[in-house]
Amino acid sequence: MAFPALTFVAVFSLYPAMDSFLLSLYSDFPGPERSFVGFGHYAELLQDAVAHQAFIVTLGFVLFSTALELLMGTGIALVVHERFRGRGWVRAAVLIPWAIPTVVASQMWRFLLNDQYGAINAILFGDRVEAYVPWLADPWMAFGAIVLADVWKTSSFAGLLVLAGLQVIPEETYDAARVDGATAWQRFRYITLPLLKPALLTALLFRTIDAFRVFDLVFVMTQGGPGDATQVIQFYGYKTLFTEGRVGYGTTISVTVFVAMAILSLFYVRTVGSKLLQREPA
Amino acid sequence: MAGLELQHIEKTFGRSRVLHDVSFEVGDGEFIVLLGPSGCGKSTLLRIIAGLEPQTRGSVFFGGQCVDDLSPPDRDVAMVFQHYALYPHLTVRENLAFGLKMRRDPKPMIEARIAETAALLEIHDLLDRKPRELSGGQQQRVAMGRAIVRKPKLFLFDEPLSNLDARLRASMRVELKKLHQRLGTTMVYVTHDQAEAMTLGHTIVVMNHGRIQQIGRPEQIYHEPANPFVAGFIGNPPMNLFEGSFSLDQRQLEFRVGDLTLRFPFQAHELIGADNGMATLGVRPEDVTFEPQGSGHVAITGTIDLIENLGHDSIMHMMVKGQSLMARTSSSLRQHAGESITIHVKNFHLFINERRIPLQSP
Numbered sequence: 178m179a180f181p182a183l184t185f186v187a188v189f190s191l192y193p194a195m196d197s198f199l200l201s202l203y204s205d206f207p208g209p210e211r212s213f214v215g216f217g218h219y220a221e222l223l224q225d226a227v228a229h230q231a232f233i234v235t236l237g238f239v240l241f242s243t244a245l246e247l248l249m250g251t252g253i254a255l256v257v258h259e260r261f262r263g264r265g266w267v268r269a270a271v272l273i274p275w276a277i278p279t280v281v282a283s284q285m286w287r288f289l290l291n292d293q294y295g296a297i298n299a300i301l302f303g304d305r306v307e308a309y310v311p312w313l314a315d316p317w318m319a320f321g322a323i324v325l326a327d328v329w330k331t332s333s334f335a336g337l338l339v340l341a342g343l344q345v346i347p348e349e350t351y352d353a354a355r356v357d358g359a360t361a362w363q364r365f366r367y368i369t370l371p372l373l374k375p376a377l378l379t380a381l382l383f384r385t386i387d388a389f390r391v392f393d394l395v396f397v398m399t400q401g402g403p404g405d406a407t408q409v410i411q412f413y414g415y416k417t418l419f420t421e422g423r424v425g426y427g428t429t430i431s432v433t434v435f436v437a438m439a440i441l442s443l444f445y446v447r448t449v450g451s452k453l454l455q456r457e458p459a
Numbered sequence: 460m461a462g463l464e465l466q467h468i469e470k471t472f473g474r475s476r477v478l479h480d481v482s483f484e485v486g487d488g489e490f491i492v493l494l495g496p497s498g499c500g501k502s503t504l505l506r507i508i509a510g511l512e513p514q515t516r517g518s519v520f521f522g523g524q525c526v527d528d529l530s531p532p533d534r535d536v537a538m539v540f541q542h543y544a545l546y547p548h549l550t551v552r553e554n555l556a557f558g559l560k561m562r563r564d565p566k567p568m569i570e571a572r573i574a575e576t577a578a579l580l581e582i583h584d585l586l587d588r589k590p591r592e593l594s595g596g597q598q599q600r601v602a603m604g605r606a607i608v609r610k611p612k613l614f615l616f617d618e619p620l621s622n623l624d625a626r627l628r629a630s631m632r633v634e635l636k637k638l639h640q641r642l643g644t645t646m647v648y649v650t651h652d653q654a655e656a657m658t659l660g661h662t663i664v665v666m667n668h669g670r671i672q673q674i675g676r677p678e679q680i681y682h683e684p685a686n687p688f689v690a691g692f693i694g695n696p697p698m699n700l701f702e703g704s705f706s707l708d709q710r711q712l713e714f715r716v717g718d719l720t721l722r723f724p725f726q727a728h729e730l731i732g733a734d735n736g737m738a739t740l741g742v743r744p745e746d747v748t749f750e751p752q753g754s755g756h757v758a759i760t761g762t763i764d765l766i767e768n769l770g771h772d773s774i775m776h777m778m779v780k781g782q783s784l785m786a787r788t789s790s791s792l793r794q795h796a797g798e799s800i801t802i803h804v805k806n807f808h809l810f811i812n813e814r815r816i817p818l819q820s821p
Contacts, residue, residue: 349544352511353605357558358532367557371548 194435201429205422218429228430230405231413237320238409239388242327246384247377249328250335257336258343275333283397286326287313290398313399316406323394323407331387335380342376343369382445389438410434462487463508463613463645468517470503470669477503478669481517485647485662490639492660493649496692500669501649505615508647510534521612532562537606538615542622543598545590551601552586555608576608579641596627603635607642616648620655632658653693657681665689686813687739696774698741698808699784705738705809712809712818714740719780723757723807725818738816741808744774747786748803756803759784763796777802 201219204212222228257268274282289296292311302308313319346369354364392411395401401408401416408416411434418427463485470478477500485491493501506512508519510531519526526534537558545554552573559569577583580600590598599619606614620628620635636659639646650656656663657677665672665680665688673685684690690698703716714721721740748756761779766788775786777800786802794800809816 347542347544349540349542350546352506352509353538353540353544353546354557355511356509356531356536356538357605357609358561359557363561368546374548 197428197435198432201425201432203425205425211425214425218426219433221426222429222433227405227408228410228413231408231410234320234405234407235389235391235409235411238324238327238391239385241324242331242388242391243381243384245324245328246332246335247339247380249332250337250339250380251373251377253333253336254339254343258340271333271336273333274330275337277330279330279393280397282330283326283394286322286329287398290322314403316403319399319403319407323391323398326394326398327388327391331384335384338380338383339373339376342373342379346372382442386438386442386445389434389441462489462522463491463647464520464523465504465508466518466520468504468507468519469515470500470507470512471515476669478507478514481666481669481671483664483671483674485645487522488643488645489661490636490646490648490659491662491664492656493647493664493666494653494656494660494692495651495666495672497651499666501651501666502617504666505538505617505647505649508613509536509538509615511538532558534613535609535611536613536615537609537611538617539602539606539619541618543590543602545598545601545605547590550587550589551582551593551604554590554601555586555604558605558609572608572610576604579607579638580604595623596631599623599631603638607638611644614644614646616646616650618650619648621650621652628652628655635659653695657693665692667692683815683817684741684808685815687741687810688813690741690808690810694743694745696744696785696787698743701740701742701782703738703740704736705740705811714738714809716740717781719782721757721759725807725809736811739810741810742784742804743806743808744785744787746804746806747788748805749788749792749800750803756805757807758801758803760799760801763794763798763800765796766792766794775800 202213202215204214253271257264257271277285288294290312292298292309292314295312297312298309301310310318312322350368350372351364354368359367390411391409392415395407395409395412396415399407401412410430414427414430414434417423417430421427465484466482468478468481469476481500481504483491493504495501503512507514510526510529510533514527521534546557549557555573555576556569559572564572573586574583577586580603582597582600582604585593585597585601590601593601599622602619616635620631623631632655639659648655648659657680660677662674663677663680664674667688673680673689675683675685680689680693684693684698687700691700701714701716701719703714703719705715706713708722710726711722711724712726714723759779761777761784764776764778764783767774767776773788773792775788775792775794777784777786807818809818
């Protein structure tokens with residue numbers, strides 16, 4: 178019974194991964210005249226200032242977007258966990274951004290932030306066209322914009338995971354805490370938050386890994402600009418491979434990201450995951 | 460410590476009313492049991508007493524003082540929950556300390572209280588464990604410890620033993636009773652288990668459909684049930700209840716159900732002058748004997764349907780003219796299913812219009 182699954186994994190995961198790795202060991206231009214360069218591209222990557230910059234931008238993106246998404250997600254989860262009239266609608270509404278394809282959402286944010294006809298400038302400054310801000314032309318604001326777009330889009334997903342965590346905390350536990358004299362804040366601080374830890378860690382795991390792979394937002398909204406301000410590592414790899422045609426080096430970047438992700442996932446699964454599997458809410 | 464008084468408590472959830480005009484009083488240091496089937500409103504009533512749920516109408520008094528506007532901690536009650544509701548991420552020690560920390564008791568006092576409670580409940584070995592490392596019975600102890608450690612004015616128990624197996628339940632019942640004798644604090648205990656109610660309560664409040672059916676001492680509830688519901692709910696096996704019609708004839712009462720007619724020499728003074736009418740007649744399985752003893756017994760002959768052997772005694776199911784009847788018998792009874800048997804009933808319960816009518820021997 179394992180054979181079909183193994184075949185599937187071998188053909189669609191193992192083979193491409195191995196082939197990419199092999200590609201990264203050869204000179205940039207494929208064809209009969211390509212030459213074996215060993216780990217030459219990897220050595221180059223270590224020296225590549227643009228790659229370093231892209232790595233730092235990616236880290237920054239992961240840090241800010243994940244932190245904000247967990248914060249917003251927890252807020253969303255706490256709200257839709259409450260009983261109130263129309264909760265079903267609110268729950269559905271909250272999930273809409275997540276249901277929109279990233280490319281569409283990115284395009285939407287690009288329109289909203291457009292310096293000439295964007296809705297955000299129009300709302301902020303109305304007819305005072307001279308005050309319009311070219312949001313995506315400023316390095317920091319452009320970076321902020323991709324973080325904002327990602328937070329807008331994925332907070333509800335984090336919220337969904339946190340909500341699942343909230344729902345398994347029995348109501349009786351809160352009753353006990355109320356009888357014990359805990360205020361609403363103390364109940365949140367000493368009961369909800371610690372019991373939510375597994376859910377928060379799960380959300381963190383999903384979100385960091387996902388954020389590391391960010392590509393489409395940048396591709397649509399900024400093309401890595403202005404300058405290299407929003408050039409994340411995946412976008413840099415894409416550009417190197419497809420725009421500059423450096424197959425070997427571009428693949429090297431991808432493989433490096435892949436290995437980094439694999440290590441991060443393993444680390445998470447070993448630490449967070451094992452705790453989750455033990456169902457230990459500690 | 461304080462007595463408890465409920466005055467005309469009513470509770471509605473949306474359009475459904477779950478408590479109707481509930482009033483009763485509990486003396487200081489008394490153990491009162493709220494007994495009823497699930498959905499009768501007893502747990503809601505307990506939550507109202509705790510302050511976890513606001514009542515729609517009526518008032519709650521502790522020691523003569525109205526506590527309607529007080530939050531649960533200000534009421535100074537402690538509650539033991541059905542599923543224990545221990546804080547799963549905290550050790551037993553931290554679970555016990557939680558309430559004390561919340562009210563900012565000094566650290567040495569917290570330590571002392573924990574030590575005292577742990578000794579009382581014999582849980583010192585468990586103090587550094589997490590709840591999931593404990594058995595059901597141990598968790599139950601810790602849940603009780605968490606209530607005791609705060610030295611509240613009032614203990615509230617919401618079916619605390621219902622998740623334990625039968626043997627553990629019986630031993631915890633005894634411990635709970637000892638605990639009450641030792642602490643002397645007022646306790647309100649919710650259960651659907653009549654054995655718990657009978658063994659633990661000084662007073663039992665029997666509830667059904669959000670209304671009080673009867674308040675009384677355990678033996679009173681058993682021997683003089685106020686209505687057919689209480690009669691059928693208390694007792695195991697339950698009381699045999701027959702719905703039929705009655706008529707009075709000088710010195711005896713005649714009861715008819717289907718083809719069965721029972722005449723017995725009891726007199727009900729309240730019924731003198733009453734017309735014939737509908738009534739419910741009750742016979743406790745324990746009030747059946749197999750030898751005539753003295754006067755005032757009514758002999759009934761029927762066939763044995765089935766005998767359930769319970770070891771010390773047996774439950775005999777019999778048919779009497781189309782009516783089924785259960786009797787508790789000694790196991791030494793040498794009869795078998797299908798045989799004819801004559802039983803003697805020494806005591807009857809009569810209910811008319813859902814109300815108990817006292818019967819006197821003439």
